[in-house]
Amino acid sequence: MIxxxxxxKSAAKVVAGASIPLAAIEILAPARVHALKTDSSxxxxxxxxxxxxxxCGFCVKACKNENEIPYDANxxxxxxxxxxxxxxGKLYADSPKGARDGFTGTKIDLGMGHYxxxxxxxxxxxxFVPKLCNQCDNPPCVQVCPVGATYQAPDGVVMVDRKxxxxxxxxxxxxxxxxxxxxxxxxxxxxxxxxxxRITKGLKTACVQACPFGARQIGNIKDPNDPVAKxxxxxxxxxxxxxxxxxxxxxxxxxxxxxx
Amino acid sequence: MKNHIFRPLWVVIxxxxxxxxxxxxxxxxxxxxxxxxxxxxxxxxxNIEDWKKVSVKYQGKEYCGSCHPDKVESIDRTxxxxxxxxxxxxxxxxxxxxxxxLAIDRTREQCLRCHAKLVYPSSGRANIRGIxxxxxxxxxxxxxxxxxxNPILEGLK
Numbered sequence: 001m002i003x004x005x006x007x008x009k010s011a012a013k014v015v016a017g018a019s020i021p022l023a024a025i026e027i028l029a030p031a032r033v034h035a036l037k038t039d040s041s042x043x044x045x046x047x048x049x050x051x052x053x054x055x056c057g058f059c060v061k062a063c064k065n066e067n068e069i070p071y072d073a074n075x076x077x078x079x080x081x082x083x084x085x086x087x088x089g090k091l092y093a094d095s096p097k098g099a100r101d102g103f104t105g106t107k108i109d110l111g112m113g114h115y116x117x118x119x120x121x122x123x124x125x126x127x128f129v130p131k132l133c134n135q136c137d138n139p140p141c142v143q144v145c146p147v148g149a150t151y152q153a154p155d156g157v158v159m160v161d162r163k164x165x166x167x168x169x170x171x172x173x174x175x176x177x178x179x180x181x182x183x184x185x186x187x188x189x190x191x192x193x194x195x196x197x198r199i200t201k202g203l204k205t206a207c208v209q210a211c212p213f214g215a216r217q218i219g220n221i222k223d224p225n226d227p228v229a230k231x232x233x234x235x236x237x238x239x240x241x242x243x244x245x246x247x248x249x250x251x252x253x254x255x256x257x258x259x260x
Numbered sequence: 261m262k263n264h265i266f267r268p269l270w271v272v273i274x275x276x277x278x279x280x281x282x283x284x285x286x287x288x289x290x291x292x293x294x295x296x297x298x299x300x301x302x303x304x305x306x307n308i309e310d311w312k313k314v315s316v317k318y319q320g321k322e323y324c325g326s327c328h329p330d331k332v333e334s335i336d337r338t339x340x341x342x343x344x345x346x347x348x349x350x351x352x353x354x355x356x357x358x359x360x361x362l363a364i365d366r367t368r369e370q371c372l373r374c375h376a377k378l379v380y381p382s383s384g385r386a387n388i389r390g391i392x393x394x395x396x397x398x399x400x401x402x403x404x405x406x407x408x409x410n411p412i413l414e415g416l417k
Binding site: 040050051052053054055056057058061062065066067068084101102103104105106120123125126127128138139142143148149150151152153154159161162163164193196197198200201203206209210212213215254 | 291294295296299300301302303304307308310311312313314315316317318320342343344346347350351369372373374376378379380381382383384385388393
């Protein structure tokens with residue numbers, strides 16, 4: 001039989017013991033709070049107008065040259081997809097060489113050397129969709145990196161530390177948008193970083209500059225006077241794969257349900 | 261317990277201690293938890309500066325216009341004003357010092373990027389004047405007849 005004194009003693013011990021780990025967490029927390037408070041006044045965001053894109057592929061060409069991605073290797077930081085919906089309900093989509101050389105014919109690349117020519121009378125809808133890294137607010141590629149080689153900079157851009165990357169490829173598997181690949185030369189994970197060396201100098205990204213039709217735009221979403229921020233916040237824009245909860249920061253005008 | 265059980269244990273403990281001693285010297289001071297916390301902000305901070313150091317290759321039309329104002333002015337009077345010089349002339353890099361001469365892309369494929377007719381109603385491509393590459397003088401370079409700096413049909417060579 002336990003006495004009242006012993007019961008109270010044990011109870012006090014349990015409460016004290018249980019509160020120690022909680023207190024320890026409380027001590028760690030302010031550093032984290034401080035880190036969260038030092039917020040950047042810049043948050044880069046991208047706006048793509050799919051109505052304006054003509055599939056010329058100048059963006060892909062410029063990106064590969066600017067970011068030193070081997071030109072003939074079939075990998076690219078940005079690419080353009082073509083979607084063709086026919087009147088009999090079929091969907092065709094292709095992006096030969098990531099549209100590095102643009103779309104110069106009506107034949108759809110089905111892969112394995114097969115092509116499908118679609119007559120203009122059969123087309124219901126057809127359009128181009130440029131793709132690039134979404135610089136997600138909740139980047140799944142960063143969560144899975146076991147060595148801290150990929151991270152989100154304070155201005156929202158997700159980058160890869162080539163010195164730190166061990167080439168495990170977890171991030172390549174984790175990205176729902178398939179924007180990551182191995183750099184053929186450095187053998188580390190590679191991705192679009194909004195031309196970080198350009199945007200931090202006040203320039204536009206190589207793809208934005210190369211686009212003759214203004215289909216691609218980049219801006220600071222935290223600046224209320226930024227025309228791109230205004231467009232994103234006031235116009236009807238869509239994002240890719242919202243169901244993943246990644247909060248992508250590349251916004252699309254004229255996004256169709258067929259686009260994945 | 262017997263010595264042969266403890267011996268590998270000492271080896272393991274020794275390794276752990278050795279790693280803990282080396283770690284502070286090996287891991288850079290700026291590697292750690294930054295702005296976005298452990299989940300998104302665990303990285304080597306100086307890598308941000310590494311990425312800023314990448315060289316700019318595409319200098320833009322204004323850079324070209326500072327030495328070639330006549331060329332920029334003439335193309336600006338045509339529908340091709342929207343195209344960056346470097347889309348055809350190649351990235352300027354450090355031109356004129358390096359490289360002193362740029363390699364111009366005069367291929368038929370370069371023009372076909374936009375001017376191969378694709379009737380895609382909801383895309384801007386449908387509004388661009390285009391040709392069927394298989395029927396319109398196949399195999400001939402477009403620049404044989406057309407001047408890309410003055411592309412209107414009246415400007416045919």
